[in-house]
Amino acid sequence: MDIAEYFPIWEQLTEEERETISRTASWQAVKKGTILHNGSADCTGLLLICSGQLRAYSLSSEGREITLYRLFEMDICLFSASCMMHSIQFEMTIEAEKDTEFWMIPTEVYKRLMEHSAPLANYTNEIMASRFSEVMWLMEQVMWKSFDKRLAAFLVEETSLEGSRQLKITHEMIGNHLGSAREVVTRMLRYFQSEGMVRLSRGTVEVTDEKKLEELSRS
Amino acid sequence: MDIAEYFPIWEQLTEEERETISRTASWQAVKKGTILHNGSADCTGLLLICSGQLRAYSLSSEGREITLYRLFEMDICLFSASCMMHSIQFEMTIEAEKDTEFWMIPTEVYKRLMEHSAPLANYTNEIMASRFSEVMWLMEQVMWKSFDKRLAAFLVEETSLEGSRQLKITHEMIGNHLGSAREVVTRMLRYFQSEGMVRLSRGTVEVTDEKKLEELSRS
Numbered sequence: 001m002d003i004a005e006y007f008p009i010w011e012q013l014t015e016e017e018r019e020t021i022s023r024t025a026s027w028q029a030v031k032k033g034t035i036l037h038n039g040s041a042d043c044t045g046l047l048l049i050c051s052g053q054l055r056a057y058s059l060s061s062e063g064r065e066i067t068l069y070r071l072f073e074m075d076i077c078l079f080s081a082s083c084m085m086h087s088i089q090f091e092m093t094i095e096a097e098k099d100t101e102f103w104m105i106p107t108e109v110y111k112r113l114m115e116h117s118a119p120l121a122n123y124t125n126e127i128m129a130s131r132f133s134e135v136m137w138l139m140e141q142v143m144w145k146s147f148d149k150r151l152a153a154f155l156v157e158e159t160s161l162e163g164s165r166q167l168k169i170t171h172e173m174i175g176n177h178l179g180s181a182r183e184v185v186t187r188m189l190r191y192f193q194s195e196g197m198v199r200l201s202r203g204t205v206e207v208t209d210e211k212k213l214e215e216l217s218r219s
Numbered sequence: 220m221d222i223a224e225y226f227p228i229w230e231q232l233t234e235e236e237r238e239t240i241s242r243t244a245s246w247q248a249v250k251k252g253t254i255l256h257n258g259s260a261d262c263t264g265l266l267l268i269c270s271g272q273l274r275a276y277s278l279s280s281e282g283r284e285i286t287l288y289r290l291f292e293m294d295i296c297l298f299s300a301s302c303m304m305h306s307i308q309f310e311m312t313i314e315a316e317k318d319t320e321f322w323m324i325p326t327e328v329y330k331r332l333m334e335h336s337a338p339l340a341n342y343t344n345e346i347m348a349s350r351f352s353e354v355m356w357l358m359e360q361v362m363w364k365s366f367d368k369r370l371a372a373f374l375v376e377e378t379s380l381e382g383s384r385q386l387k388i389t390h391e392m393i394g395n396h397l398g399s400a401r402e403v404v405t406r407m408l409r410y411f412q413s414e415g416m417v418r419l420s421r422g423t424v425e426v427t428d429e430k431k432l433e434e435l436s437r438s
Contacts, residue, residue, distance in 0.1 A: 121340030129306035
């Protein structure tokens with residue numbers, strides 16, 4: 001659990017910078033379902049994910065959700081420290097989608113280091129560009145792709161993430177990932193079922209024809 | 220037309236860095252309609268806008284458009300130098316929406332300076348965070364706001380940008396800003412006309428009740 005293993009540009013930092021990070025970072029383990037960052041309400045710090053899975057999502061004023069991106073082992077969660085940049089003028093919520101372990105570097109510490117370290121500032125730039133790219137991808141999906149293709153892509157991705165074709169997920173949860181109403185999800189899933197791509201039962205969506213779903217998502 | 224006036228953190232650069240920028244930057248003037256950046260096809264450089272107006276938009280494979288954001292005097296166009304960061308994995312097109320004048324710093328020069336300058340890297344971070352914020356705002360609009368409200372907001376913004384209630388714009392151009400089909404725009408504009416908010420004639424949308432449009436956009 002050495003922090004150096006999870007901090008990608010460790011070698012480019014000075015001895016003093018490494019020492020500061022090692023001294024101030026804390027190792028944490030949270031349960032599935034824990035909210036790690038909630039809009040502008042908190043600004044915990046930068047998270048270096050050791051294991052588990054985080055979900056970043058946007059929340060409408062009516063309480064609807066859409067998943068922006070997910071983070072996995074070796075990823076860095078930047079927006080849990082979003083207050084360190086004035087120009088970040090949007091809010092997102094970050095929750096642990098599985099039991100998750102991470103190193104947390106306090107925002108103030110990271111910000112101070114970044115002010116003087118070009119490698120750290122440039123690396124932070126790259127992280128932001130990655131997240132920006134994921135949101136642009138999503139934006140293009142939402143704008144140009146029909147709902148059936150987005151739902152098919154989501155089911156294929158979930159099957160891969162869960163390592164199972166039996167997805168324990170409600171229609172409402174799927175709606176929260178895709179930013180859609182539950183009814184819309186239900187209607188489309190029933191159509192997928194009639195086409196032999198999934199089998200529906202209470203609280204479960206079983207993927208029965210992954211290939212066909214994948215083809216649909218790419219069409 | 221001193222470049223120092225358009226470069227916000229000029230005082231935080233070293234004498235040598237300033238000299239490099241002054242020596243390599245070129246002043247350019249382009250006509251309305253000029254495409255300044257086209258996806259991954261080019262990587263001209265960073266643009267410091269002296270006057271005019273740029274539009275950044277995303278293009279679907281079917282040729283549909285949606286405006287991501289606009290840039291004005293004193294703004295910096297970063298994505299015309301997007302190749303300088305590996306993690307920028309999306310494409311956008313940038314066009315001059317009015318006759319525009321700018322300083323252009325070549326990508327290679329800027330990238331080299333940023334690698335060694337923490338102030339420059341941090342400043343670049345802030346620019347990216349600003350653009351990211353604009354795209355997140357747009358994303359939220361597209362996800363959670365109905366089309367009538369988005370169209371109303373667009374007409375109010377255009378009236379302010381053009382300094383006129385007589386907007387010389389086709390329904391297709393409006394569709395390209397909002398990522399919508401022309402027919403959808405026409406239908407909604409006709410409804411707005413029936414409500415007394417606009418008056419339509421060939422190639423022109425006249426805003427007749429700005430207050431009502433503004434109220435609609437905020438509701």
